[in-house]
Amino acid sequence: MESTSAGENIAVLRKAREMSQAQLGRAAGLSVSYVSKIETGLRPVTPPVAAACAKAMGVTTARIYGQPFRDRPLTEAERLDALRTAVRRHTLPKEDVPDPKVLARDLKKAADLRAQAQYLGLLDVLPKLLGQTTATAFAAGGDAVAWGQVADLYGCAYAVAHRLGEPDLADMIVSRQQWAAHQTWNPDAEAAASWNEAGTYQSAGHYDDGLTIVDRAIVQYERLDSNAASRAVVLGSLHLRGVVLASRHKDATATEAHLVRARDLAAKLPQTGDALLHNLTFGTGNTALYALAAHIELDQPDRAVSMAVPLLKKPPAGLKPNRIGRLHIDVARARLAVGDVAGSEESLKRAFKVAPEMTEVHPMSREVLRVLFVMHQRTRPDLMEMAKRVGLTD
Known part of the structure; x- marks a missing residue:
């Protein structure tokens, strides 16, 4: 087991x-x-x-x-199976077309649950909502907006499968997202699907292949003659995905190249907070968070710790709990790497407070906690409590 x-x-x-x-x-x-x-x-x-x-x-x-829900009741597995069935039946939705106002309300709820990193709540609503949204798109024929809603909802489903440690399901969801995005003829939706496709390679540790996906998506998108506000968000998000892949691939040159482009694009957006489009978050704030994480991957934790000081003092405007929680997890990693054990523990506590479900299942929060627990299990009761929460101890 x-x-x-x-x-x-x-x-x-x-x-x-x-x-x-x-x-x-x-x-x-x-x-x-x-x-x-x-x-x-x-x-x-x-x-x-x-x-x-x-x-x-x-x-x-x-x-x-491993599977973060290994020791939990079967309810999570049953709900994941319901999502698998809905994804498998992507051309055969069982649900009827709902009232448009009700559908709009439920889609917003799903997007909010994703942004709040409430994955189990999102898992509850996804199977039925996927069927309803797809039924609506089929009934609307070639309506780009309706198919865009399907593509975006599959983006929410990807977040669930990815975070709950279901890579095969995540792969299938990405293929469905690409299928729906193609129906829209909307390059923004197709680029968002490519962002998640690259994420599947990232999760598998195939960083060079993921970079190929990102580079191809960037080239295709840059061929478009568009000055729309969405352009900076979409291209910037692709470059941020490139930052993660390149830094984990230990390619400092490619990491910096993607960061430079992301910063240039972020500077073109209104400086009132990061923007959210097709489940892609982009702006100066999220770019800073990705830069901090890249320093950790490139074995420069001291630089990450220094970067964290202003970000923790005044978190960037517009970032949702899924991003702020990730900031605290990365700071915990950096502080542990420089020997700041107490600071690392404090960062994990903050992550649990901001985004408890994500922190509970995220591989790196679990790994940092495991190291802290091994080092100080008998002397720090808060560590014992967090370790119990994620299943590292009885």
């Missing part, structure tokens, strides 16, 4: 393949000491490390990180 700990999963998978720590280290480009520390919980399993170990052992990164 999979553990809730990535390090323990690596140890189990390694032993099942009769590999020594030295053999895994050579195959994954890690020292024996580092392999030992991630297996025993003295170092976090970062996304690049998970990707390297997964490749070395011939498994997916999902096997490394």
Whole structure:
């Protein structure tokens, strides 16, 4: 059975393949000491490390990180199955066309749940709402707005599958989002689908392939002759996805190139807060958050800690809990890397307060917590409480 700990999963998978720590280290480009520390919980399993170990052992990164709901009741699995059924029946919705006002209200609710990182609540409404929205689009024929609603809702579904550790479902959802986006003939919707497609490669640790998807989407979008306000949001978001992929690929040059373009595009937007379009959040605030995270991936945690000071003092306007929660998780990572154990714990507490569901299941919040718990489990009751919450201890 999979553990809730990535390090323990690596140890189990390694032993099942009769590999020594030295053999895994050579195959994954890690020292024996580092392999030992991630297996025993003295170092976090970062996304690049998970990707390297997964490749070395011939498994997916999902096997490394495990299933965050492993010890929970079956209700989550049942709700995920309902979502799978709705996604599978993408051309055969069982639901009737609802009243337009009711549909508009429910779509807004879904978008709000995603932004608030309330994934279980979103999971409750998605199956029926997907059917209703798709039925509406079919009834409307080639109406671009109706199909755009379908594409955006699949974007919400992707967020659920991604965060709840269901990569196969996420892949299927992205294909449905691309199908719906194509019906719109709207390049913004198609670019948003590409953003999520690149995300599936990011989750799998295939950073170079994800960069190819991003670069292709950027080239296609830049061919359009448009001065619409949406242009900066869409292109900027694609560049931010490129920042993550390039930094995890340890390509500092490509990371900086994507950051420069993102900052240029953000400067063209009204400085009243980040904008939200097709579930893409973009502006100066989110760009700063991505830059901070990139420093962590490029092994520059001290720079990330310095960047965090003004961001924590005055969080960027317009950012929703899913982004602010992620900021606190990244700051926890950076502070742990520079040896600020108390600061790291405090950042995790803030993440739980702002976005509890995301923090509970996010691989890196769980990994940081695992390291802190191993180091101080008997002396810090708050750590014990958080560890129980995510299933790291009984």
